Amino acid sequence: MTGEAHVARNYAPLDVTIAGGEGAWVTDADGRRYLDMLAGYSALNFGHRNPEIVRAAMDQLQRVTLTSRAFRSDALEPFAAALAELAGKDLVLPMNTGAEAVETGIKVARAWGYRVKGIPDGRAKVVVAAGNFHGRTTTIVSFSDDPEARDGFGPFTPGFVTVPFGDADALAAAIDDDTAAVLIEPIQGEAGIVVPPDGYLRRVREITSERNVLFVADEIQSGLGRTGHTFACDREGVVPDLYLLGKALGGGVVPVSAVVGDEAVLGVLGPGQHGSTFGGNPLAAAVGHAVVDMLATGTWQERARQLGAHLDALLQALVGHGVTEVRTVGLWAGIDIDPAVGTGREVTERLASRGVLAKDTHGQTIRFAPPLTIRATELDWAVEQLQLVLAG
Incomplete structure (x- = not known):
């Protein structure tokens, strides 16, 4: 196989070249099988080439794949209706990637702040959490504290206030009359599966409701079954004003993301104020609809x-x-490696040599997020390989 001479070096992949996949397993170009314990950062919640999702995609491929939103398609409205019902909301704004969903959520929050709350133009603020990961666009890295994502990419977009994750009092203190929204991950995935204290999400909901501020939940990694609930916010019985969804919504087949909310919030946008050539295309809608039906x-x-x-x-x-x-939350685990054993990267490399694929983050942490199709015996085997790696 050829190397990566012509691929931009914005990733540092493990030395595994995947050529096929089914369920929880992938096969490399030489025919060796690996157990996928990452699942595309939760984009493959339902496994590689899930038959129901592939069937929906193949059926739609035989009909029409793209119209653009200049016209209606017979796949979009049924998908939007099903997703709105799953989330208990009125409206769905379809996009493609998770970062696009976050950017859209920020735009919606600012528009709501100006048009509904009455914040003076140009002054809207969004409160975010330290350690966040919402994507890597220039606006999003403006409120990242990850130097690899941020350093050297300024000037940055203003309008964001950062508070410690899990500290509801600090969040409350950061809100003022110009605050339009609080944007948080219910569980911080890229940070290493960081779970906030019990009751934190309920306090965020109470504070935002009391202060007339939107609660925007980035469920792009944590949502759609990963945590053992449809949404991670369900763990505390909390409903945000906006859900930001992606990854698993595309079933590992096509990029699909969405912002989901009620008319009172998402209804602030009018024609021409936001859009995407591919957002809500018929193929994406068909795949997303299949995912929603499975979760229902x-x-x-x-x-x-x-x-x-x-x-x-x-x-x-x-x-x-x-x-x-x-x-561990649902089928999602952050595992902190003793430095005496090695770095997270070194442990994932050793795991790969034993047929298990995982990903490191922040130096000493590795993440397990296997497809939900995995069997208990396969989990046993994966952890056995980790145990052997740790033992040297």
Whole structure:
């Protein structure tokens, strides 16, 4: 196989070249199989080439794939209706990528702040959390504290105020008359599966409601079954004003994202004020609709809860044996590696040599986020390989 001489070096992939995939497994160009414990950062919640999703895509491929939003398509409205019902909201604004959903959510929040709340033009603020990861566009890295994502890409977009993640009092203190929204991840994924204190999301909802501020939940990684709930906010019975969705919404087949909210918020946008050539295209709508229908049964969420409890028990047994801490929510785990064993990157490289694919973050943490199709015995095997790697 050829190398990567012509691919821009904005990633540093492991030395694995994937040529095929099915369910929780992928195959490299030489025919070696690997258990995928990353699932495309949760974009593959339902596994590689899930039959239901592929069938929906193939059916739509035989009909029409793109019209642009200059015209209606017979796939978009049914998808939007199904997703709105799943989220308990009125409207769906379809986009393509997670970063586009975040950018759209920021625009909607600012428009709402000016047109509904009455914030003077040009003064709207959005409160965000330290350690966040919402994407890598220039506006989004403006409120990132990750130097790799931020340094050397200014000047930055103003209008963001950062507070510690999980600190509701600090969040409340940061809100003033010019605050339009609070934008947070219910669980910080890229930071290493960082879970806020119990009750934090309820306090965020109470504070934003009391102060007439929108609560915008970035559920692009955490949503759509990953945590054992449809949305991570469901863990505390909280409903935000806007859901930002992506990754798993495209079923690992096409990029699909969406901003979902009620008429009182999303209704502030009019024709020409936001758009996307590919957003809501018929192929994406058909795939997204299949994903929503699968989630509507509740079986995937239950599977994530049960398998997640199994994974957590396996991983907790490694604490003190090359692992310093484990954080598990549903089928999603952050595993802090003892520096005496090696870096997170070194551990993922050793895992890959044993047939397990995972991803490191922030130096000493590796993440497990396998497809929800994985079996308990496959989780057993993956953790056994991690145990062997840690033992040297």
